[in-house]
Amino acid sequence: MVSKRIVLRFPHRLVDQPIVYKLVKDYDLRFNILKAYVTPQEEGLMVLELSGKKEGFDKGLEYLASCGVKVQPLSQDVVRNEEKCTDCGVCVPICPTGALVVDPQTRKVHFYNNKCIACELCVKICPTRAMEVHF
Amino acid sequence: MKTIKEINDKIKKGEVVVVTAEEVIELVEKKGAKAAAREVDVVTTGTFGPMCSSGAYFNIGHSKPKIKLGGGACKLNDVPCYTGFAAVDIYLGATAIPDDDPRNQVFPGEFKYGGAHVIQEIVAGRDIRLEATSYGTDCYPRKKLETFINIKDLNEAVLFNIRNCYQNYNVAVNLSDKMIYTYMGALKPDLGNANYCSAGQLSPLLKDPCYKTIGIGTKIFLGGGIGFVAWQGTQHNPAVPRKDNGIPQAPAGTLAVIGDLKQMKPEWLVGTRMLGYGVSLSVGIGVPIPILDEDTIKYAASRDEEIYTQIVDYGINYPEGLAGSLGEVNYAQLKSGKITVQGKAVPTGNLSSYSKAREIAEQLKSWIKKGDFLLTEPVAPLPGAGSGYAFKPLKERPII
Numbered sequence: 001m002v003s004k005r006i007v008l009r010f011p012h013r014l015v016d017q018p019i020v021y022k023l024v025k026d027y028d029l030r031f032n033i034l035k036a037y038v039t040p041q042e043e044g045l046m047v048l049e050l051s052g053k054k055e056g057f058d059k060g061l062e063y064l065a066s067c068g069v070k071v072q073p074l075s076q077d078v079v080r081n082e083e084k085c086t087d088c089g090v091c092v093p094i095c096p097t098g099a100l101v102v103d104p105q106t107r108k109v110h111f112y113n114n115k116c117i118a119c120e121l122c123v124k125i126c127p128t129r130a131m132e133v134h135f
Numbered sequence: 136m137k138t139i140k141e142i143n144d145k146i147k148k149g150e151v152v153v154v155t156a157e158e159v160i161e162l163v164e165k166k167g168a169k170a171a172a173r174e175v176d177v178v179t180t181g182t183f184g185p186m187c188s189s190g191a192y193f194n195i196g197h198s199k200p201k202i203k204l205g206g207g208a209c210k211l212n213d214v215p216c217y218t219g220f221a222a223v224d225i226y227l228g229a230t231a232i233p234d235d236d237p238r239n240q241v242f243p244g245e246f247k248y249g250g251a252h253v254i255q256e257i258v259a260g261r262d263i264r265l266e267a268t269s270y271g272t273d274c275y276p277r278k279k280l281e282t283f284i285n286i287k288d289l290n291e292a293v294l295f296n297i298r299n300c301y302q303n304y305n306v307a308v309n310l311s312d313k314m315i316y317t318y319m320g321a322l323k324p325d326l327g328n329a330n331y332c333s334a335g336q337l338s339p340l341l342k343d344p345c346y347k348t349i350g351i352g353t354k355i356f357l358g359g360g361i362g363f364v365a366w367q368g369t370q371h372n373p374a375v376p377r378k379d380n381g382i383p384q385a386p387a388g389t390l391a392v393i394g395d396l397k398q399m400k401p402e403w404l405v406g407t408r409m410l411g412y413g414v415s416l417s418v419g420i421g422v423p424i425p426i427l428d429e430d431t432i433k434y435a436a437s438r439d440e441e442i443y444t445q446i447v448d449y450g451i452n453y454p455e456g457l458a459g460s461l462g463e464v465n466y467a468q469l470k471s472g473k474i475t476v477q478g479k480a481v482p483t484g485n486l487s488s489y490s491k492a493r494e495i496a497e498q499l500k501s502w503i504k505k506g507d508f509l510l511t512e513p514v515a516p517l518p519g520a521g522s523g524y525a526f527k528p529l530k531e532r533p534i535i
Contacts, residue, residue, distance in 0.1 A: 086183065086405060086417060087490045090320045092472070093328035093482035102472065107489040125321045127185060127407040127486070128417070129247070 003051035005034065005074035005118075008064065010044030019067060020048070027060035028052055034117040047074055047118065077134045078118050080111045084130035091122040091131065139425050142176045143509045153177045153503045155496040156337045156424075156435060163436035168429045171436070177503055177510065178424045178435040180339040181356070181495030184332050184487030185407045185415040187318065188298035188369060190228040191254050191396050194290040195265065197223055202277035207269030211253050211284075218267075222275055226295075227253060229416035243316040243411025251416035252406030254294075257286050258358070259401040292396040294358055294404070298368035300420050302340030302388035303444050306331045306464060306483075308476055311450030316411025320486060322449055329446065329474055329481045334492035335439045335466030339422035340388045342435045344381040345520065346373070348424050350513025355392065356421030356499045359403035361508070362394025364422075367517045372526035381434060384443045384463065388517060392420065403495075419491060421499040425510050439466035446476055456528065 010019070015038060023029045029052035036046040050057065064071050087108045091100045099115035100122060102108070122131040145151040152175050154162060159178045163171045203222045210216065213233040216225040231250035238244050257263055262283040271278045286292050307319035307330045315322050320330045335341065343349045353364040368389025375385045403419035426432045445460035452459050464474050469483050502508035518524035 086488045088184070088484075088486055088488040090330060090484040090486050093330075093484040094321060094323070102485075104470075107470075107493070124243075125410050127320075127409060127415075128405055129408070 001051060002054050002057040003049065004057075005047065005049050007072045007074050008044075008046045008048060009070040009072075010046070011068055012042045014068060015042060015044045017067070019064070019069060020046075022063065023050070023060045027056040027063065029056055029060050035119065049117075074118070077113070078116050078120065078123060079113075079132050079134045081130045081132055084128045085109065086128055086130075088127065091126055094121050094125055096121070137176065137425070137427050139427075139510050139512050142425050145176055146503060146506055146509055149504075149506060151176045151503060153179060153500045155493070155500055156180045156342045157493065157496070159432065159436045160336065160438050163432060168433045168436070172426055172429045172432040175426045175432060177500075178342065178426060178432070179421055179496040179499040179503070180334075180337055180342050180424060181419070181421040181492040181499065182300060182334040182338045182487060183403070183419045183491035183495060184334075184417060185318075185409070186296060186299045186418045187230050187415045189254075189294070189296035189416040189418055190226055190250065191257070191292060191294045192224060192226040193292050195223045195225065195284055196288070196290055198277060198280055198282070200277045201275045202267065202280050203269050203272055203275035204267050207267055209265065209267040211263050211265055212248075212256070213264075213266075214248070214250050214253050229254065230414050232414055239411060243321075244413075245410065246408040246412070246414050249406070249408070249414030251414050254396075254416060255401050255404050255406040257292065258396060258399050258404050260286060286397060293393060294362065294396045294399065295365070295391075295393045296418065297391050298370060298389045299392050299418055300339055300368065300390040300422075301333070301386055302338070302344070303383050303442070304332045304386050305445055305447040306469065306474070307449045307453075308446055308461065308481065309450040310448045310461075313450075315450055316409070317449050318409050318412050318415070319449060320484065321410055324450075326476050326479050326481050329469075329476065329483045330486060331444070331466075331469050331483060332486040333444070333466065334487055334489055335442055335470070336437065337489065337492040337496055339420065339424075340390070341382060341442055342437065343422075343424050343431070344377070344383065344434055344437075346388065346517040347431055347434070348427065348513070349390075349422055350516045352511055352514035353422065354508070354511040355394075355423070356419070356495055356502075357392055357394040357399065358396070358419055359400030360394055360396075360398030362392050362420075363511075364390050364513075365393040366391040367524075370526045371518060371524060373518055373520045373522065374525050377520065378441070378443060380437055380441055382437060382442050385445050390420075390517075417488075419495050421495040423499060423503060423508070423510055439470060442466045446474070
């Protein structure tokens with residue numbers, strides 16, 4: 001099994017094509033859309049968590065490239081600046097995936113990066129701006 | 136019965152018994168209030184959260200030639216200060232923001248830098264850019280001043296917060312169908328989250344709910360240094376409904392506090408902002424409660440389960456100034472991570488750092504134990520529940 005978070009960039013001519021459907025049907029891949037939008041230049045951008053057997057995964061990526069979709073690994077990462085975080089916990093109910101959790105004993109906030117889908121909601125709302133996006 | 140003088144003698148002799156507001160709960164449970172009151176001399180409390188009505192005043196010293204900032208304009212790192220004093224006294228409010236900050240023009244505004252951030256940088260010992268203009272007089276001819284300043288060179292640098300340390304606070308929810316951005320944080324539509332802001336069982340005024348020991352002149356932990364209660368805070372509202380244990384069920388008492396900024400620490404005065412709302416200063420405060428009798432320890436030993444507050448809708452009711460609670464919850468429920476509002480399970484978030492509050496109570500405990508911090512007798516009490524003192528709304532009178 002391979003599981004990777006990738007960024008797909010669709011040129012204008014592909015925005016209305018059912019490309020992700022093909023990944024499922026022809027290459028037996030599972031996907032979770034973390035982020036998707038069409039830019040003002042009408043280029044499509046999608047952040048996917050893609051997983052499946054190694055063979056299907058590689059072929060799927062080949063298929064994407066052959067269509068003209070630009071594929072990049074997701075190198076954008078949400079990181080907590082430990083010096084700035086005051087462990088208040090106001091981010092906890094905002095996080096959609098439970099990546100931010102209050103420890104019931106210490107009352108400190110844990111950040112589980114592996115659960116983070118880089119939606120950046122916490123980055124926007126953190127009162128001390130302790131949540132940072134690193135590229 | 137003990138007196139503050141007796142407790143101070145014990146502090147000086149190194150015989151004082153100090154516990155935190157958390158530790159006292161278990162102790163009273165185990166030994167009973169009577170025995171615990173004999174054993175314990177001081178209970179330390181703590182709180183660390185955004186407190187908007189904060190600020191600091193500075194005397195910057197006279198330049199050559201002299202300038203009169205009073206009536207002029209003065210900015211610190213582009214953040215405007217209040218200059219309506221004499222020649223070189225200025226006051227910087229925590230929520231002040233640079234004139235060119237876009238505010239909420241692109242909603243929700245980010246409010247990345249303001250007075251609170253300047254205060255944190257000043258405390259950290261960083262050089263701060265001061266730019267001032269004035270009108271010039273015979274005795275103060277200069278009209279323009281641009282210089283770096285540093286806390287070590289200032290004559291006075293004093294934190295003076297006119298409302299801190301709220302005794303209890305609302306739980307904020309949003310009944311509207313839009314995301315809203317408030318001083319209680321971002322509130323998701325249709326009861327998406329519930330934000331609260333109190334250290335609960337560690338919070339100073341909740342552990343002395345009837346102000347029996349905390350009064351004007353009480354020496355406190357303030358921003359990592361030593362401060363004093365200067366007065367009741369603005370909006371002090373002691374007459375709200377209370378439970379049988381004396382604890383108010385809604386926002387009640389507040390403190391105005393003052394202290395020498397030069398001894399404070401940047402980790403206890405943290406520049407903070409609320410998205411779409413503005414800048415605020417997170418302030419660390421710890422208040423010692425002298426255990427004078429059985430009553431004071433009973434109050435100090437109240438626990439999260441016994442401290443209740445109101446759930447308030449910030450979508451419609453709060454902005455319109457409409458009274459009304461959606462229900463009452465206690466801090467144990469809030470801390471569990473979920474409360475039930477109108478039949479729906481709503482995840483909770485705290486704006487006030489409980490772990491920092493705990494650190495403050497521990498810090499203050501160690502100061503007292505080491506003999507570095509003696510308790511003070513209040514010089515006057517805070518207005519209590521029966522005083523008639525109340526927080527009134529504005530009566531608008533049209534100007535014709």
